[in-house]
Every structure is written in structure tokens, then in C-alpha cells.
Amino acid sequence: MEDDDILDSQDTRDSSEGPQQRPQSLMLAFFGNHVLEEGDLCVYSGSIIDVLGRVGIGEQAVRSTLTRMVNRGLLMRQREGRKMFFGLTPQATRVLQDGRARIWQQGAVNDDWDGSWTLLAFSLPDSWKRQRHDLRSRLTWSGFGALYSGLWIAPGNVDVAAVVSDLGLASHVKIFHAQADVATDIELMIRDTWDLESIAARYVTFDKRWTAHLDAGSGDDPIGTRLRLVSEWLWTIRTDPRLPARHLPPDWPAHTAQETFRRVADQTARPAHRMAGDLLETARLR
Template sequence: MLGQETDVTGPGRDGGVRPQSVMLTFLGDHVHGNDICVFSGSFIDAFARVGISKEATRSTLTRMVRRGLLRRQRAGRRMYFGLTPVSAQVLRDGGRRIWGSGVVNDDGDDRWTLIGFSLPESWQRQRHELRARLTWAGFGPLRNGLWIAPGEVDVTRVIDDLGANVRVFAAEPRSPTDMRALVADAYDLAGLGRRYQAFLHRWDRPDPMPEAPDDLARSLVLLTEWLQIIRTDPRLPLRHLPGDWPAQQAQRVCHALHERFRPEAEAVASAILDTVPDAQSWADQ
């Protein structure tokens, strides 16, 4: 998964989806695994369906090349764009999260990763960066300098290059610890729950997104918004969450709508995609 420093998902400044987020959704659904590179004009045609301008699309392509998420491949006088090892890994991780592991953590084991760290008071930038990376990796603060995450988390990449004094433990709760109260204190459950409820309000209806020109547009927005939510969900154990937790219902709606949109979305994408074989396939590496 993308680290905090290379995040290309999340809302734009106006609260809507960002072009980079739509790009990853499009690549995951229509490019990854097909060993192809896509003409820049095809991206422009596809993204215009969700209100992204030609200039914004071209700027996004340039930024993603610069960040190692896309690579250029020329064919004749046209420029095509293909995946890189980094973006292929991002898309594999995203696919596993959407279709594999899902949003519900109902494992029988109540295992946690506990991390304690200390940084000099003068290291404000490193302190902020570490906290941001921990949050991205699913950690929540128990108290200053002591954070916890569900499951067993490899924190090597989280703490790499920060120079922090870190101690990491695998932990299990013991009586009299009230894990439901601990989870409520360490995580913004209310905020996460509101995001799931907003998703349901927008999509759990007979005719979602009626203003969209076709199901390719609906599919792109649906999965982009879904990824924005689940990338911030630490997958806390279901037993410690409120009884009316909306994540499972939201996931059912997302999966059902994606299947409903798929035939037309694939047909529209096939009609607008100008592609060439990818000279460097990363799909299975």
C-alpha cells in the first residue's frame, strides 16, 4: 500500500475525489493485468465523464510519472502510459483490500501490535511524520508515545529513515482492560462511521448518481470513494465496534453496484481505450 508520503488517494480540496484517485481506480479496473499502455487521450475521454478537465488529467499523468507511478512509452507520434512496479503493487494491494480482506475483522484472535517511541522535543517535523505514518498504518494513540494497531503489523517501513527510538511488541489484552473503551479512545470511530453512512446515503438507492453519463463514470466514482474510506479504516476487531457498525452494509452495496455497473463500464472503456502492448509487464512481478 502507498505510504503516507506517497498517498495519491483521498479527497480533493473541494471534498470531491482527486484526479490521482480516479486514475488509480481506472488503472486497477481496466489496465492492471492486461499488459497494455494507454494513450493519454483515452484517459482524457474517460475522466471527462466524471468532470475532470483535460488539463487536470494531463497534469495528473505528468505528476504520476514523476513519482514513479506511471511510465511513458512512445508508439509512433503518440505517447502512451503504463504501470511501474510501484503502481502495480499499489493496485494489487488495493484489489486485495476491496475484494479480499474486506472491511470486517472477525478473526478469533485478539492480537495487537504495540509500539512505543520517543523523539527529542526539537524534532517536530519527524514527530509529525511518524504520527502520520502510524495513523496510515492503522495505529491509534493510547497515550503520548504509545500507539496500538490490530493484528501483527510490520512497522519497519513505518519507522524507516526517521531515526526514532522505537520499541515494538505483539500484545494481547488481559482483564480488566476494557477493549471497547480503549478502541473508542484510540480511534475516531464516530468520524469513520460517518464516512460509511455518507457512502450509504449516496449509493444505497435504486438509481445512484443519475447525473452520470454512463456506468463507466458511476463505477469510477463508486470505487474511488470506497477506496478513500477503506484506506483510512484500520480494520478493528468487530467485537470491539458498535453493534450498528455500517461498514458491512456499505461493502455489500459497493460490491453489488460494481457488478451492476461492470458490463456497460467495460464496454465504454473498450470503446475509448487506445492501447499498445506494454514493453515492460509488471502485473505478476
Template structure:
């Protein structure tokens, strides 16, 4: 499947472009604004990752037309992704093809892990929290931004005054590795002790209402017998659905299930996602493969671990 500006701004948030695809608009609610780069990453993760191919630009244009993304927006997105190291150009005669880079492959593998393997529920939490505190001069604005982005990407929430928490033990060194903040960070791990009000702490550090609203909006669009009846085909539905879900889970810190409301909408959301994957996946792949013109290319070099996030 299928985020430097910091890990939390990778992929779509790294500047997915100002032109938003219209996206689905079922009766269940208004469409999410799915930018072309977010949809592009979903497409690449599903139909290019692991195949060692570069795809003809016309194939992207043909496929994305069914999503309401015009040729100009597709070409602009491809160019922007090349500039950010997310795609590599490969010329074959007069035709331009685009393939993955080590960086985009790492981002796509991360998305695949989050969506299809790890899931949204932290049901085996051992009671451990990771607590990080940092202190740096106000003039270090770029370093502050990068650190906060990486911590958010890794599932940390802010308690204010430079203190961040995450459920479970986290390898902070791998998260902040090359930022050069040695001596500026303090990291601890262990259980919360009395009289800590854990539910209150979670609401302070994480915007649970916004997370829940996102999952409810997803359910409003997809938890129905015939989602998006006016969509052109199953490929469009599959790309819209998985892109929206990936954006939700990238913002979800996977909080311990015992500290979430009993009716937490991510539970039903994940069930709907898996049910609709079974319905759409095979047909979507047939359509995607039929539209792909490609050339073989060498696999991307092994990604830099620190950049993989």
C-alpha cells in the same frame, strides 16, 4: 484496483492535485470531493493493471470527460503522477502513452486487496494487539511525519505520547523498514489485560464517529434502487463508487467486529458495494475497453517490498 511522503499519503493523499472532480450529487447527500488522481488510480487498477499496456493520453481525456474532469485537469494529473513515479511515459510516434510503474502497480494491488479480498470486517481476531512506542528528538519532524503516516496506513491508532496500537499482530519491520529508526522504537504484542477498557481505548485511538459518518454518506449515495440516475453511464458510476469506497477502507483499521457497534454501517456498505459491482462491472468494462487506445509495454519491474506498503 484500485497511496516518499509515507504510506498513508500514497495514491490520492500523496498529492492528488488541487482540481477536484465534481463527482456524483444524488439526492442522498452532497458529493465527496474525488480528486482526479484518486479516480485515475481506480481507472488504472481496473482497466490497466496486469495488461502490460500504456494508454494513449486521449483515451484518458475521453473517459474522464464523462466524470466531469476536464482535459487540463487530466493532463496535469498525468504529469504529476509521472513526476511522483506513479506513471511512465511511452512515446509512439507523435503520441504520448502512459503505463504503470512498479510503484503504482504495488499501490493498485494493495487497493485491490483491501476492496475486494480482505473486506472491512475483522471477524476472526485472536485478541492480540500490537503496541508500538517511539521516542525521538523534536527536531526529527520529517521522521515523525513519515512514521505516523506509515502507521496510519497500516491501521494503527495513536494513544498519545508516542504510543500506537493496532488490532492483530503487525510486521512493524516491514512497515517502517527504511526509515532508519533503529533504537527509537519499542514493539510488543499480546492481549489487553484488566483493567483495560477496550471500547474506550478504541475511541481514544481511532475516530470511530468519522469512520461511521463516511460509511453513512456512502450509503446515502448508493443504497437506493437507482443510484445516480443522471450519471452518463455505468462506467462513471462504477469509477465514482469504487473510488469513494477505496478512500473509506484505506482509512479503516479493520477493528475487531466484537468491539464495534451492532449497527456498524460498513457492514451494509460492503453489501451495497458488492451488489452494485455485479450490476455495473460488465457494462463499465465494455465502455472502458472501447475507449482505450494502447500500445504494448514491458511489465513493471518487481516492486520494492518496503515501498509496496
């Protein structure tokens, strides 16, 4: 199980249609919104059922997702009397912290690229299909694209050594940090390496959907709105390697989509926090 599997547990339908929300992605968005910053907090299953029910996830689906996530090492159980509470494991905390950095700190627009690239070359035995899949998945999540079949590239100085080490592939991988020669057409390389159309379509879809929400007013369910917002934004940005803005089309839609995301996020932050205080029954992890 890899980070991208955890954070992108949604159907890979056409980008122009947006994501098909699945219980695990919404569950992680819930814990990221209301538990991650609290540290040792756990939440009563009935509260989780209530909140996810607001975004169309039924009780049975919530219960089975909780069980599955416990079995996958993402959540831990804690009984308090006759009630069952759930909290984050260290693995889920690490993944959600990574996602939080992508969402709230890095942003979708790379305006300060220093001209450097990280290159990773690998050669794996033909029989290592799972290892190859895992490596490619982790590289995609880390912002890499396939320059050639065994040579991947990402903008900036990416610390990918830990990823390779976690997968046990350090002896099969070579990592370089470099700059492109003036003879290299960077914009052409970007178009050849990444599917810019698909990435842009995700941003356009997100912006249209959430601009319509802003136009319709805030509504009366900020906790559900924020849950959908964060889950959809993560789906939108997960395949975007934050390519240098100066080498992208001038009308690159990440700018307006990010502005829309932040407007809705600002609009829902305090109301969702207040509602969570009223709705969620919590306890401290022992």
C-alpha cells in the same frame, strides 16, 4: 511521498459531506480498475482524458496530473508514433496492489479477530517533523491509532517492520505483539484511540449516496460509475483500522455500506470491462 498521500489525494472535508474528488485519486482508480491486472499495459493519453472527462475532470487537469505523476515516480511514459501512452511504475503497482487487497480481499468488517494487538513505540528527535509525519501517516494507513503520543496500536498481527525500515526509522522504533489483560476495557480503549464517529459518518454517507444510485438504476456510463465508486470507497475505508466487530456498536454502518459497495461493484463490473475494451487505446510497455 507516502502511500496514504497517494491513495487519499482528496480533500479532507467533513465526513458527512463525502470526498471532494481530485484528479490523482481518480487517475489511480482508473489504473487500478483497467491496468493493474494487465501487468505491462499502457494507455493512450487521449483515452485517459475521455474516461476522466466522464467524472468531471477536464483535459488540462488530466494532462497536468499525468505529468505530475510521472515526476513523482507513479507513472511512466512511452511514445508510440505521435501518441503518448502511460503505464504504472513498480511503486504505483505496489501501492495499488495494497489498495486492491484492502478493497477486495480484507473487506471493511473484521469478524475474525483473534484477540491480538500490534503495538509500536517510537521516540524521534523534536527536529524530525517530516519523519514523524511520515511515520504517523504510514501507521494510520496500516490501521494504527495513537494509544498515547509515542505508542500506537492496531488490531491483529500487523507486519509493520517493512514500513519502519522503508522510512529509515528501525533504530527508533520498538514493535510488540500482545494480548490485552482482562482488566483492560477494550471497548473504552477503542473509543479513546479512534474517532469512531468520523469513521461511521464516512460509511453512512457512502451508503446513502450509492443506495440512491442503485434505486435510480444502472445508468449508461458504467466505466465512470465504477471509477467514482472505487475512489469513494477507498476514501471511506482508508481511516478504518478494521476494528474487531465484536467490540463495535451493533449497528456499525460498515456492514451495510460494504454490502452496497459490492452490489454496485457487481452491477458495473462486466459493463465497465466491455466499455473499457471499446474506449481504451492500449499498448504493451517495452
